[in-house]
Amino acid sequence: MTTADIEVVVTGLGATTPLGGDVTSTWEALLAGRSGVRRIDDDEHEWVTRHDLPVKIASPLAVPPSEVIPRVQLRRLDRCEQVALVAAKEAWAHAGSPEVEPERLAVVIGTGIGGAVTLLDQDDLLEGPGLRKVSPLTVPMLMPNGPAAWVGLELGAKGGVHAPVSACASGAEAMAWAMRLLQAGEVDVVVAGGAEACITGITVAGFVQARTLSQRNDDPERASRPFDTKRDGFVLGEGAGIMVLERAEFAAARGATVHGKLAGYGITSDAYHITGPDPEGTGQARAITKSIEHAGVAAADVTHVNCHATSTVAGDVGETRAVRKALGDHPVLTAPKSALGHLVGAAGAVEGIITLLSISEGIIPATLNLDELDPGVELDVVAGEPRKVDITAAVNDSFGFGGHNVALTFVKA
Amino acid sequence: MADNTEILAGLAEIVEEVAGIDTAEVSADKSFVDDLDIDSLSMVEIAVQAEDKFGVKIPDDQLAELKTVGDAVDYIAKNQ
Numbered sequence: 001m002t003t004a005d006i007e008v009v010v011t012g013l014g015a016t017t018p019l020g021g022d023v024t025s026t027w028e029a030l031l032a033g034r035s036g037v038r039r040i041d042d043d044e045h046e047w048v049t050r051h052d053l054p055v056k057i058a059s060p061l062a063v064p065p066s067e068v069i070p071r072v073q074l075r076r077l078d079r080c081e082q083v084a085l086v087a088a089k090e091a092w093a094h095a096g097s098p099e100v101e102p103e104r105l106a107v108v109i110g111t112g113i114g115g116a117v118t119l120l121d122q123d124d125l126l127e128g129p130g131l132r133k134v135s136p137l138t139v140p141m142l143m144p145n146g147p148a149a150w151v152g153l154e155l156g157a158k159g160g161v162h163a164p165v166s167a168c169a170s171g172a173e174a175m176a177w178a179m180r181l182l183q184a185g186e187v188d189v190v191v192a193g194g195a196e197a198c199i200t201g202i203t204v205a206g207f208v209q210a211r212t213l214s215q216r217n218d219d220p221e222r223a224s225r226p227f228d229t230k231r232d233g234f235v236l237g238e239g240a241g242i243m244v245l246e247r248a249e250f251a252a253a254r255g256a257t258v259h260g261k262l263a264g265y266g267i268t269s270d271a272y273h274i275t276g277p278d279p280e281g282t283g284q285a286r287a288i289t290k291s292i293e294h295a296g297v298a299a300a301d302v303t304h305v306n307c308h309a310t311s312t313v314a315g316d317v318g319e320t321r322a323v324r325k326a327l328g329d330h331p332v333l334t335a336p337k338s339a340l341g342h343l344v345g346a347a348g349a350v351e352g353i354i355t356l357l358s359i360s361e362g363i364i365p366a367t368l369n370l371d372e373l374d375p376g377v378e379l380d381v382v383a384g385e386p387r388k389v390d391i392t393a394a395v396n397d398s399f400g401f402g403g404h405n406v407a408l409t410f411v412k413a
Numbered sequence: 414m415a416d417n418t419e420i421l422a423g424l425a426e427i428v429e430e431v432a433g434i435d436t437a438e439v440s441a442d443k444s445f446v447d448d449l450d451i452d453s454l455s456m457v458e459i460a461v462q463a464e465d466k467f468g469v470k471i472p473d474d475q476l477a478e479l480k481t482v483g484d485a486v487d488y489i490a491k492n493q
Contacts (some may be wrong), residue, residue: 012428022465047459070433071433072432072433073433132461132464133461134460135458136453136454136455137454140454
């Protein structure tokens with residue numbers, strides 16, 4: 001495989017996360033070592049107490065969409081569509097609102113779950129007051145292509161609107177699809193990323209029953225602890241991350257500021273188990289290898305890996321095996337879910353943005369709560385303080401229920 | 414029983430809530446689609462809220478005939 005002729009550059013970033021309502025506030029909170037995890041057994045999440053759920057923590061948005069989206073638009077959108085719009089508007093403005101033919105502009109925004117909040121609310125209305133009270137907007141609010149479709153409408157994108165659905169790899173897969181579209185020459189600009197907002201009773205209950213969530217309720221900020229020996233599961237979060245990706249020549253012609261390059265992607269599937277990762281990390285390693293080969297980057301030149309590492313017992317160590325297999329022992333790792341929690345379909349997109357910023361700023365945020373490194377890790381993980389590192393190439397891992405593995409390779413602008 | 418002025422005022426409140434259009438814009442001569450830019454999904458919401466507010470039934474075939482705000486006010490006045 002050789003590097004494709006068409007280079008893909010990143011010209012705009014947008015996010016809304018448990019750490020902040022935009023990219024800058026999220027990045028600053030990460031570097032400051034703040035956690036977005038908190039107790040949620042409150043009035044807004046009354047179902048936690050009503051069902052006596054054993055998990056009483058999550059990482060909700062720092063800035064609710066209701067603070068930034070007008071009321072009438074708000075009521076037409078599911079929460080996952082709201083966060084997608086917030087992040088997309090920031091990314092589009094950050095890119096300088098590119099002038100591009102609508103037919104040469106595409107949108108690729110993935111989600112793991114889609115409009116869960118709408119599905120539950122509208123079902124309550126059907127079961128309670130009945131059919132007349134069910135919103136005519138129910139279907140466009142719950143459909144998983146909703147976030148992509150609304151962003152496409154907002155920006156007038158007529159070059160195709162796509163919604164990869166691959167659980168916790170959706171956001172990263174969206175970046176990969178975007179790169180594919182650009183390298184195929186189909187479009188000049190793609191608005192790509194992931195959006196998720198599914199902190200609901202049934203999703204939390206489902207994850208509880210799958211024994212995947214941390215129950216460290218008495219110490220929320222310490223609950224998400226990837227690579228630590230005392231990790232006991234992930235923390236469910238919500239948010240969105242969006243990038244504006246462009247054909248390099250197109251960006252150069254319009255004089256756009258380039259923040260970095262998406263140089264390669266690798267997508268593989270485990271065909272091993274519906275939720276459990278292959279303990280050997282074979283499929284994950286293949287994704288990383290495909291990604292750097294696509295990028296034309298040697299394993300020795302990848303100095304940093306922004307890990308998927310969710311803080312589950314099985315997942316974290318398996319991923320480090322995959323990293324060692326594909327890249328060797330030299331990359332420096334970090335696990336942003338220690339601060340953000342797990343943003344599911346938005347995770348790969350938000351963490352892709354963090355990876356890109358680590359390269360452009362030359363600093364890797366610390367993994368929080370890493371008191372005692374799991375002896376199975378055998379790699380250098382940034383902990384305690386952020387670390388200044390000159391990075392030319394970095395890999396961002398994202399894996400999802402279903403055996404989805406996506407690795408993205410970012411390089412310096 | 415509400416008179417036409419009250420029905421218009423009540424309808425304007427519903428349109429404002431559903432579609433975000435200032436109540437002052439919602440006058441009898443305005444077309445829901447052409448002037449107020451209200452789509453078919455929002456019209457369903459407006460109809461359901463109007464039914465509850467004024468105690469009328471607005472069947473789908475009737476709803477399709479209510480082109481202007483004035484049409485809706487007249488219909489509600491006759492059928493409440």
